[in-house]
Amino acid sequence: MEDCNTVNTPADSGLQLTKSSENNKTTHCPYRQLVGSLLYLAMGTPPDVCWIVSKLSQFLNCPSDEHITAAKRVLHYIKKTIDYTLHFKPSTDPLHGFSDSDWGGDQENRKSTTGYIFLYGSSPINLESTFNLE
Incomplete structure (x- = not known):
């Protein structure tokens, strides 16, 4: 992942993930481990990462190549935004x-x-x- 291309968003616009059919399932990737790691990471990240990770976690039993590609895209986004931080400023706003x-x-x-x-x-x-x- 050190030399991967980065992306500006954690998911493609209009992404619609669906359950894969039996002949579209993939078993060559540790999808559960990847999504589990992303779930842990999402606990302290902005909502954009939380949303896609929660969508990916719905397909732990039947991932397809589409799901794996979407999960890898999240990693590419994290690579780009790893140094981004939230800044809290004193405020009188309610x-x-x-x-x-x-x-x-x-x-x-x-x-x-x-x-x-x-x-x-x-x-x-x-x-x-x-x-x-x-």
Whole structure:
């Protein structure tokens, strides 16, 4: 990964990951280990990485080449942004909270997605995304 090409976003625009068919499954890549490492990393990263990693984790039992390519793209993005940091500045602005949800937007099983973020000034201090709500 030291000499890899970098990308500006952790996922392609309009990415729609779906469950792979039996003949499209791949077994030559340690997909579970890669996604597990990305999940650990996503605990302290901005929401853009959290979103794609949570999507990738939905396909641990049936990864295809498309899923592996998407996971590798996250690594290319991390390579580019490894030195980026969040800066907290003193602020007199009040605490702001935002939430969003998608009712039945998952193409695979029509489950919903929700998430929220709290900002102190212009800095995010708490965020969460929840996918595939029953």
